[in-house]
Amino acid sequence: MAAKTVTIESKDYVFNTLKEAQNYYDAIVKELYNAKLTLTTGQDFEDLKWIYSTYCHYTKQNLDKLSNSDITGFKGISTVREKGGQYIPTECCAIIFSDSSSNCTEEEFFTDKALKEIAIKQNPR
Template identity: 60%
Template sequence: MAANAVTIKNSDHFFPTQKQAQKYYSGIVKELYDTEHTLTNGQDFEDLEWIYTSYCGYTDDKLDLLKDTDITGFKGVKTISQNSGQYIATECCVVVFSNGTEEEFSVDKAVKEIANHQKV
């Protein structure tokens, strides 16, 4: 099975494999968590915004929220997820909206969905 390449279209950032894209953006989320920083501008912000909105478009998730409010930031939080019956603490990305709401989202899942749609 061939690895899926991923292109982050707003910046033409190309990753030869989905795994490389996931590792890169998960690293950004981990850094946001470690520094307790909210990303509000710059290329990483624009990339995460494109990843999130593309993912929502592909999955029809949160489209109403995106119509009614703007994304103002991204931050990293620790979340607990269940995997094969075990609970694992991992860093997760949170989208911050202009109306004050926040939504967790998995960068890994979003990149996987994008890679699946970019397959030739």
């Protein structure tokens, strides 16, 4: 089975494998979590925004949220994820949305799951 590449169009970059892309963005999320930072500008912000938007369009999920709100930031959070019947603490992104009335909401976002979906769509069999 051939490795799936992942093209991040926001910076016109191709990762040679899905795992390489997942590790790269996982490190960004962990850094945000450990430093308790919120990412609001820059290339990493644009990349995460592109990944989330592309994932939503591919899966037809949260399209109403994308059209009615602006993504204003990303931060690292701790959550519990089910894997193989076990619940494991893990870090993930929280996307910060702002709507026209300046209300802010947050939503969990797993970059590894989104990148996997993007790789599947970019590399159909």
